[in-house]
Amino acid sequence: MACIEARGLRKAYGATVALDGVDLRVEEGRILGLIGPNGAGKTTALNAILGLTPYQGELRVLGRDPWNERDRLMRDVSFIADVAVLPRWIRVSQALDYVGGVHPRFDRAKAEGFLGKTSIRWESKVRELSKGMVTQLHLALVMAIDARLLVLDEPTLGLDILFRKQFYDSLLNDYYDGNRTIVVATHQVDEIEHVLTDLVFIDRGRIVFNRSMEEVESRYLEVLVDPDKLAAARALKPIHERQGFGRSILLYEAADRQQVAALGEVHAPSISDLFVAVVGNQTGHTGGVSR
Amino acid sequence: MNTQINTMLDAPLRSQLRAPTVIPAAQQAYWALRREFWESRWIYLAPLAVAALFLFGFLISIIHLPHEMRALAGLDPAKQRDTILQPYDMAASLLMGTFILITMFYCIEALQRERRDRSILFWKSLPVSDVTTVLAKASIPFLVLPLVSCAIAFVTEFIMLLLSSAVVAGSGLSVATYWNQVSLFRGFLLLLYHVMTVHVLWSAPIYGWLMLVSAWARRAAFLWAVLPPLAISVLERLLFHTGHFAAFLGHFFTGGAEGRYAPGTLPMHPGTHLTPGRFLGTLGLWIGLAVTAAFLALAVRLRRDRGPA
Numbered sequence: 078m079a080c081i082e083a084r085g086l087r088k089a090y091g092a093t094v095a096l097d098g099v100d101l102r103v104e105e106g107r108i109l110g111l112i113g114p115n116g117a118g119k120t121t122a123l124n125a126i127l128g129l130t131p132y133q134g135e136l137r138v139l140g141r142d143p144w145n146e147r148d149r150l151m152r153d154v155s156f157i158a159d160v161a162v163l164p165r166w167i168r169v170s171q172a173l174d175y176v177g178g179v180h181p182r183f184d185r186a187k188a189e190g191f192l193g194k195t196s197i198r199w200e201s202k203v204r205e206l207s208k209g210m211v212t213q214l215h216l217a218l219v220m221a222i223d224a225r226l227l228v229l230d231e232p233t234l235g236l237d238i239l240f241r242k243q244f245y246d247s248l249l250n251d252y253y254d255g256n257r258t259i260v261v262a263t264h265q266v267d268e269i270e271h272v273l274t275d276l277v278f279i280d281r282g283r284i285v286f287n288r289s290m291e292e293v294e295s296r297y298l299e300v301l302v303d304p305d306k307l308a309a310a311r312a313l314k315p316i317h318e319r320q321g322f323g324r325s326i327l328l329y330e331a332a333d334r335q336q337v338a339a340l341g342e343v344h345a346p347s348i349s350d351l352f353v354a355v356v357g358n359q360t361g362h363t364g365g366v367s368r
Numbered sequence: 369m370n371t372q373i374n375t376m377l378d379a380p381l382r383s384q385l386r387a388p389t390v391i392p393a394a395q396q397a398y399w400a401l402r403r404e405f406w407e408s409r410w411i412y413l414a415p416l417a418v419a420a421l422f423l424f425g426f427l428i429s430i431i432h433l434p435h436e437m438r439a440l441a442g443l444d445p446a447k448q449r450d451t452i453l454q455p456y457d458m459a460a461s462l463l464m465g466t467f468i469l470i471t472m473f474y475c476i477e478a479l480q481r482e483r484r485d486r487s488i489l490f491w492k493s494l495p496v497s498d499v500t501t502v503l504a505k506a507s508i509p510f511l512v513l514p515l516v517s518c519a520i521a522f523v524t525e526f527i528m529l530l531l532s533s534a535v536v537a538g539s540g541l542s543v544a545t546y547w548n549q550v551s552l553f554r555g556f557l558l559l560l561y562h563v564m565t566v567h568v569l570w571s572a573p574i575y576g577w578l579m580l581v582s583a584w585a586r587r588a589a590f591l592w593a594v595l596p597p598l599a600i601s602v603l604e605r606l607l608f609h610t611g612h613f614a615a616f617l618g619h620f621f622t623g624g625a626e627g628r629y630a631p632g633t634l635p636m637h638p639g640t641h642l643t644p645g646r647f648l649g650t651l652g653l654w655i656g657l658a659v660t661a662a663f664l665a666l667a668v669r670l671r672r673d674r675g676p677a
Contacts, residue, residue, distance in 0.1 A: 129492060129675060147672070148497035152389050156493045164407065164487035171406055178399035179496050181391050215490075 078140060080105045080226055080258040081126060085134035088121050088282075095121040096132065097282035103275070105225070106255055110269050111262040112352055113279035119262040122279065123230050126260070127156055139225060152181060155219045156228040163215055165204040169197055176218050188221035191251070209240045216244065220252045227252070229261045233268075241265065245272050266348045276348065278355055286355045298329045299346040300337050310340045317354030328354045396496055400504035401512075408477075411470055411508065412516055418466045419524040422459055426528055429455070433532060434539035437546070452549045456528065460521050460559055467517035468567060471509045475578035478505045479671060480589045486676040498671040502579075506664055509575040514563045522556040558642075565647055573656045574620050576663030583670040620656070 079102050086099040095118045103109050113119045124130040126138055128147030136143060141150045163172065169192070177185045192199075195213045203211055212232070219227065233241040249272055253259060261269055276293055278286035288296070302310040302325045311318070313336065315327035328346055329337055337343055346354075405412070440448045479502070482488040491501065529550055537543050581593040601614040647653065 124675075127493075129489070131673070147492065148495050148500075151493060151495040158486075158489040158493070162486050162489040164482070164490065165485060166407055168406075175399055175403060176494065178402070179391060179396050179494050181389050181495070 078105070079103060079137075080107070080139060081260070082137045083122075083125075083135065086122070086125060086136055087133040088118075088125060088130065094282050096125070098134070099279075099282070099284055101277070101284060101287070103258060103260065105258050107274045108253065108259045108272055109261070109275040109277060110266070110273040110348070111260060111277050111279060112266055112348065113262075114356070117279045118282040119279055120230055121282075123156075123228055123260070123262055127154065127228060153225045154228065155222045155224040155226075157212075157215055157219055157230070157232045159231050159234050161211070163203045163211055166202060168200060168202050169214060170199045172203075172214065172218060176222075180222060182223040183218075184221045184223065188217045191217035191220060191247075209236055212236060212240070212244065216247070220247070224257065226258045226260070229259070229263075231263055232261070233263070233265060241268055245269060248272070266352060270348050278352060280356050286351075293351065294345055296331055297346050297351055298332055298334065298337055298343055299350065300327050300329065300340050301342040301344075302327055303341045306340045310337075313337065313340075317350075317357065319350075319353075326350075391495070393500070396500050397504055400496060400500050401507065404505060404508055407481075408474060408508075411474055411513060412520075414470055415463060415466050415517055415520045418462060419459075419520050422462055423524060423527055423531075426455060426459075427531060430532055430535045433535050434541060437536060437539075437541050449549045452546065456525050456550065456555065459524050459528065460555070463517055463521040463524065464559075464563065464567070467513060467563070471513050471567075471575060472578060474513070475509055475575045476582050476589050476593060478508070478579055479583035479667060480585060480587075483674060483676050484587075488676055498668045502583075502664060502668045502671055506575075506579060509579075510568055510572065514560075514568050518556065518560045518563055521559055522552065525550075525552055525555065561642055561644070565644075569653060570656065571620055572660040573663065576660035576667075580663040580667045580670070583667040583674065619652075 081103040083101040088096040125132040128143030317328040585592040
C-alpha cells in the first residue's frame with residue numbers, strides 16, 4: 078500500500094490556485110523532500126495530507142481520507158508544522174502528560190530519554206525556552222510516537238546551523254527505521270540532500286519534478302567546462318548553464334558520462350542547482366531557492 | 369534503550385509489537401479537560417481570589433457583630449434573620465456575578481485562543497477529535513464552572529460561619545442563636561438550583577453563541593458576538609418602533625424564572641418552594657437547549673475548517 082496517494086489534487090483560495098492538479102504517490106519507507114519556491118503550494122499540499130484543509134480530487138493517506146478522518150489518521154501520523162506551534166503556556170511535564178494521555182503510540186520513556194540529552198527542564202514553560210529548545214522539545218515528543226508517517230514543514234526555520242544539522246542527524250539515527258515514511262518541505266535544500274530517498278519539486282501548484290535520489294544521481298551531471306570546449310559542450314544540449322569560478326557550469330540530463338567527462342570536471346549537481354535548472358526552465362523563474 | 373530494540377527487530381515483528389491503537393474516549397476527555405485547567409487557570413483562581421477578598425472584608429466587619437447581636441435581640445425573628453443572613457447573601461451574589469463574568473469570558477476565548485497562538489496545529493497533530501475538544505471546552509461553562517463556583521461559595525460561607533461563631537462565642541453570647549439562623553447546606557442546594565436553572569440551562573444559548581463566534585471569528589470575537597444582536601435591536605427600534613428582539617435576548621439573561629419557583633417566593637429565600645418539574649416542562653427551555661446544541665455542532669464543524677487565525 079502506498080503511504081500517500083493523491084490524484085488530481087486541487088485547492089484554490091478565491092482566485093488564487095494553490096494546488097493545480099497534483100498527482101503524487103509516496104511508498105512506505107521513503108524520505109521525500111518537497112521543494113518549491115514561496116507560495117508554490119508546499120504547505121497547502123502538506124495541510125491537505127494532514128487533514129487540515131479541504132481539497133478537491135482524490136487523496137488517501139495510509140488508506141484514509143484525511144479531511145474526514147483526521148483524528149483517526151493522527152494515530153499513525155505525526156507532524157511538526159513549524160517551530161512556533163507548541164502552546165506557550167504549557168510546561169514540559171504537562172506536554173509529556175498530555176501526549177501520553179491521548180496518544181496510543183507515545184513512548185514516554187523514549188521522550189524522556191531524548192529530553193535528558195538536552196538542557197530543557199521539566200518544570201519550564203514553553204515561553205521560557207529558546208527557539209532551539211522548543212524545537213528540541215517538539216522533536217522529542219514526535220520521535221517518541223511510533224508513527225508510520227512523519228510530516229515536517231520547515232522544521233528548522235530560524236534555527237542556527239549546528240542545531241539544524243543535529244536535527245536531521247537525530248531524525249536519521251534515532252527515528253528513521255526503514256519502515257516509516259518521512260515527508261520534509263524546506264527551503265534549506267542542501268542540508269537535507271544526504272537524507273532523502275526521493276525528490277519532488279513543486280511550482281505554482283504543480284509537481285514539476287519527481288524522481289528518486291538514485292535516479293537523480295545517475296541521470297544528472299554537472300560539468301565545469303574547460304573554456305576551449307564550451308562550444309562542444311553546448312552542442313550536447315545542457316538543460317542549464319551558469320557561471321561559477323570564472324568558468325561555465327553546464328547541467329546535463331541523461332547525458333553520456335564518458336562523453337561529457339571529456340569536456341571538463343564532472344560532478345553530481347546539488348539539489349539547489351538542479352532546482353534552479355528545472356524550475357527556472359519550466360516557468361521562466363530566474364531563481365527561487367533561498368538558502 | 370527502546371531505540372536500539374526498535375532497530376534490532378525486523379519489520380514484520382515490529383508491526384506485531386505496535387501498541388494498541390485506541391485510547392478510551394473517557395481518557396481522552398479527561399486529558400482534554402486537564403488541558404483547559406492548565407491553559408485557563410484563572411477559571412478557578414479568579415473566584416478563589418474574589419472569595420479571599422470577601423473573607424478579608426468580612427473578617428474586619430465582624431468586629432461589630434457582638435454589638436449588632438445585642439441590638440437585634442429585641443427585634444422580631446424575621447428581622448434578626450435578615451440582618452444575620454445579609455453578608456451570606458452578599459457572598460453568594462458576588463461569587464455568582466464572578467461566575468457569570470468568567471463563564472462568558474471563557475466561552476468567547478475558548479476556541480479562538482488556540483488559533484491565535486497557532487497552537488491549534490499542535491493540538492490537531494494528536495488523535496483527539498474536534499468533537500472531544502469542543503465538548504471538553506463546553507463542559508467548562510455547563511458543568512465545571514457552576515459546580516466550582518457553588519463549591520467555593522459554600523466553603524466561603526462555611527468559613528464565614530466559623531469566624532462569626534468564634535467572635536460571637538468570644539463575646540459571651542449564645543452561638544446557638546446565631547447558628548439557628550444560618551442553614552448553610554440548604555443555602556448551598558438553593559444556590560446550586562438557582563445557578564443550574566437560571567445561569568446554565570436557561571442561559572445555555574448565550575454560552576453556545578459565544579463559543580460559536582469564538583470558533584468562527586478571526587479576531588475581535590467579543591465584538592462579533594455582541595454587535596450584530598445589538599445592531600438588530602437598534603434597527604428594529606428605528607424601523608418598527610418595537611423592542612421584541614431586545615426583549616427576546618433579555619429573556620436569556622434574566623428570564624426563565626417562571627416555573628422554577630412557586631409563585632410569590634423569592635429565589636434565594638430560605639422558605640422558597642422549588643418546582644423543578646414545572647421548570648423542566650417549559651417549552652422555551654428545550655428550544656433554547658436545542659439551539660445550543662446546534663451552535664456547538666457548528667462550532668465543531670468550524671474547528672475542523674478554520675486554521676490558525
